[in-house]
Amino acid sequence: MRHYGAQPGTLDRGDDRAWYLSSTIKIPVAIAVLEQVDAGTLSLDETLTLAQTDFVDGSGDMLEHKPGETFSIAALLEKSLRDSDSAATDMLIRKVGEDHLNARIRDWTGGGFGPVTTILQVRYDAYDPVHPGVAQLDNMAIVRLRNADAGEPRLQALAQELGVPRADLDADTLESVFDAYYRGDRNTATLPAFATVLDRLAAGELVSADSTRRMLDHMRAISTGDRRISAGLPPDTDFAQKTGTQLRRACNVGVIDPGRAREGATLVLACAEDFDDITQAETAFQGLGRALGDTVLDAEGG
Incomplete structure (x- = not known):
């Protein structure tokens, strides 16, 4: 102040x-x-x-x-x-x-x-470490994630968009995904x-x-x-x-x-x-x- x-x-x-x-x-x-x-x-x-x-x-x-x-x-x-x-x-x-x-x-x-950065880039930067396929998702796939509740449902939705099992995502929780992003600059x-x-x-x-x-x-x-x-x-x-x-x-x-x-x-x-x-x-x-x-x-x- x-x-x-x-x-x-x-x-x-x-x-x-x-x-x-x-x-x-x-x-x-x-x-x-x-x-x-x-x-x-x-x-x-x-x-x-x-x-x-x-x-x-x-x-x-x-x-x-x-x-x-x-x-x-x-x-x-x-x-x-x-x-x-x-x-x-x-x-x-x-x-x-x-x-x-x-x-x-x-x-x-x-x-x-x-x-x-752009707001869209925030989403890509946050999810990118979770799976190498994130970079190939189009922006509408990222937009669709909002339909899932924040937390585990959103990670399951991300796995579905990627076409991979949830276990393939390098993420314990959605909170840990974003906490890692927040540690950047x-x-x-x-x-x-x-x-x-x-x-x-x-x-x-x-x-x-x-x-x-x-x-x-x-x-x-x-x-x-x-x-x-x-x-x-x-x-x-x-x-x-x-x-x-x-x-x-x-x-x-x-x-x-x-x-x-x-x-x-x-x-x-x-x-x-x-x-x-x-x-x-x-x-x-x-x-x-x-x-x-x-x-x-x-x-x-x-």
Whole structure:
């Protein structure tokens, strides 16, 4: 947490460790896209065509559309940020390029982020060590895994997609599969590094005023944050945020009072791990929201 204002201060309980970010990586993706819009190399009205290879499991409605349909970059940004749609996000990453995206993140932060990949690549990277045949599965086989419950049923579904016995998978549990992935550096960052992105975004240092406003408005209107930090904040708190969720991992990052930027905004970034049920993480995030309302925000208001 980093607060600007009459009583500024920083509280960091992350021990400078890198956290798996899940869908919160959609913030830097959107910034990289809007940089190119500001530079005139992309247009918000430009359309991208949905390909069969763009489909990936997750939130949002892109899986309900058909390959060949077109979407404006403006629409994909909204879907990515507000609805956390992973297919929309991967289309945007495809447009700007992973190498360019990661180079820009390094320029904004000076370090602290691991390589950011497409959401679909996360799935391949997690399952690849389990069986050599994973790399040959098409993305729709990966998407179909979502129909099985998390845990042993999903590993059985993976074996079925591969056409091999469950015993051929080098995996004791689904949790161990993802824990191994989390130990890598892909799609991770230290919370201070991510805070730098949020700080510079709110301060208008990364994209134009119009693009900053677009980003923050989308983040204010996300459809996935009602049970996390915002649920503990005082009513009507101006909170531009993004959530991320993966197996036994969850994050919630954002800026409270972003319009005040370094005059009075509060950056808040929280991640949770190894919970048995997502409601445990949500309860912890809500407690953080209440604590912020009772201390930092109340002191600033008073």
